[in-house]
Amino acid sequence: MTSADAGTPAGTGSGTGSPAGSGDGDGRVPSGPPDLPASVVLGPGEGGLDRLTVTAPTGRAEIYLQGAHVTRWHPTDAEDVLFLSARSRFADGTAIRGGVPICFPWFGPHPTDATAPSHGFARVLPWRLLGAREAGDDVVVELGLEDSPQTRAGAWPHPFRATYRVTVGATLRLELEVTGTGTGPVTFEEALHTYLAIGDIRTAVVGGLERTAYRDKVAGGEVVQGASEPVRVTGETDRVYLGTRETAVVEDPAGGRSVVVGKDGSATTVLWNPWAEKAAALADLGDDEWTRMVCVETANTGDDAVTLEPGGSHTMTATLAVRLAGPAA
Numbered sequence: 658m659t660s661a662d663a664g665t666p667a668g669t670g671s672g673t674g675s676p677a678g679s680g681d682g683d684g685r686v687p688s689g690p691p692d693l694p695a696s697v698v699l700g701p702g703e704g705g706l707d708r709l710t711v712t713a714p715t716g717r718a719e720i721y722l723q724g725a726h727v728t729r730w731h732p733t734d735a736e737d738v739l740f741l742s743a744r745s746r747f748a749d750g751t752a753i754r755g756g757v758p759i760c761f762p763w764f765g766p767h768p769t770d771a772t773a774p775s776h777g778f779a780r781v782l783p784w785r786l787l788g789a790r791e792a793g794d795d796v797v798v799e800l801g802l803e804d805s806p807q808t809r810a811g812a813w814p815h816p817f818r819a820t821y822r823v824t825v826g827a828t829l830r831l832e833l834e835v836t837g838t839g840t841g842p843v844t845f846e847e848a849l850h851t852y853l854a855i856g857d858i859r860t861a862v863v864g865g866l867e868r869t870a871y872r873d874k875v876a877g878g879e880v881v882q883g884a885s886e887p888v889r890v891t892g893e894t895d896r897v898y899l900g901t902r903e904t905a906v907v908e909d910p911a912g913g914r915s916v917v918v919g920k921d922g923s924a925t926t927v928l929w930n931p932w933a934e935k936a937a938a939l940a941d942l943g944d945d946e947w948t949r950m951v952c953v954e955t956a957n958t959g960d961d962a963v964t965l966e967p968g969g970s971h972t973m974t975a976t977l978a979v980r981l982a983g984p985a986a
C-alpha cells in the first residue's frame with residue numbers, strides 16, 4: 658500500500674468486493690480485492706460478516722469490514738485489550754457492541770432526524786478494504802468509505818472520503834482521515850468509541866482528565882468542572898470532556914495492568930460506563946458485563962466538531978498501549 662493508494666481509493670461504491678489498488682497499467686481497474694500479506698486473512702467472522710484476522714509478530718487483531726470495526730486487539734504477550742460483548746449482534750446494518758465503533762459523521766442521536774442511526778452511518782456500513790502491508794513488526798490495514806446514494810439520501814448528504822489506517826503491533830494505532838470532496842465546506846463529528854476490557858470498573862482509576870471541564874450527559878448535559886484527582890467511576894457515567902488533547906490512562910488493578918490511550922487531532926474525550934441499570938436495558942450487553950468495560954473515546958464533538966473546506970482533510974488518531982503492573986512495593 659503506497660501513499661498514492663492511500664489517497665486514491667479505487668471505485669465509487671462502498672461494498673466489500675470493490676477493488677482497491679493502483680490498477681493494472683492499461684486503465685482497467687482490477688476486479689478482486691487487494692492482494693494481502695500472509696499476516697492478514699479475510700474470511701467469514703461472527704454472523705458470516707467479512708472479517709480480517711491480522712497476525713503481526715507483536716500483536717493480533719480482528720477487523721470487520723462492516724464499520725471498519727476493530728473488535729479485537731492484543732499485544733502478543735498480553736490478554737485482549739478491547740472489550741467485546743458476548744451478547745453483541747453481528748448482522749448487516751447492526752452496530753457491534755464493543756471493540757472500536759467509528760462514530761461519524763455525528764455523535765449520539767442526530768440533532769434533528771430521529772430516524773437517523775445513533776452515532777452516524779459509518780459504523781453500520783460496509784467499508785472497502787483498500788490494502789494491507791507489513792511494516793517491520795507491525796501490520797497496517799487500510800479501509801475506505803465514501804459518500805454513496807445511500808448516504809447522500811440521508812441526514813448528512815455531503816460528499817466525503819474517509820480512510821482508516823489500522824496499525825497492529827505491540828501498540829494499536831487508529832487513524833481516521835476525512836477529506837471533503839464536494840464544492841462547499843462540510844462539518845462533522847467523529848469518535849473512535851474505544852471499549853477497553855478491564856478487570857473491574859469499580860476499582861479502576863482514569864487519569865489524564867483532571868481539572869478538565871465536561872458535559873455531564875447523565876445530568877442532562879450541564880457543564881461541570883473536573884476534579885483535581887483522577888476519575889473513579891462509581892455509577893452511570895457519560896461525560897464529554899471538552900477541549901482536551903491529553904493522554905488518558907486507565908489503571909486497572911483488578912486486571913493487573915494499565916491501558917494508555919494517546920491521541921492526536923482530537924479535542925474531545927468521552928468517558929462512558931452504563932453501570933448496572935442502564936446495562937440491563939441494553940439487549941446486546943450482558944447484565945454484568947458493565948463491570949469489565951470502560952469506554953475512553955477519542956473524539957471531536959459539539960463545539961469541537963470539524964469543519965473542512967473543499968478538498969481539505971483532517972486526521973484524528975488514537976493509540977492504545979498496555980503497561981503491566983509492576984510487582985507490589
Ligand SMILES: O=P(O)(O)OC[C@H]1O[C@H](O)[C@H](O)[C@@H](O)[C@@H]1O
Pocket residue numbers: 752765775776874895896927928929952954
Ligand atoms: O448504544 P450506543 O448507540 O452504541 O451508544 C453508547 C454510548 O456511546 C457514547 O459513549 C455516548 O456518550 C453515550 O451516550 C452512549 O450511550
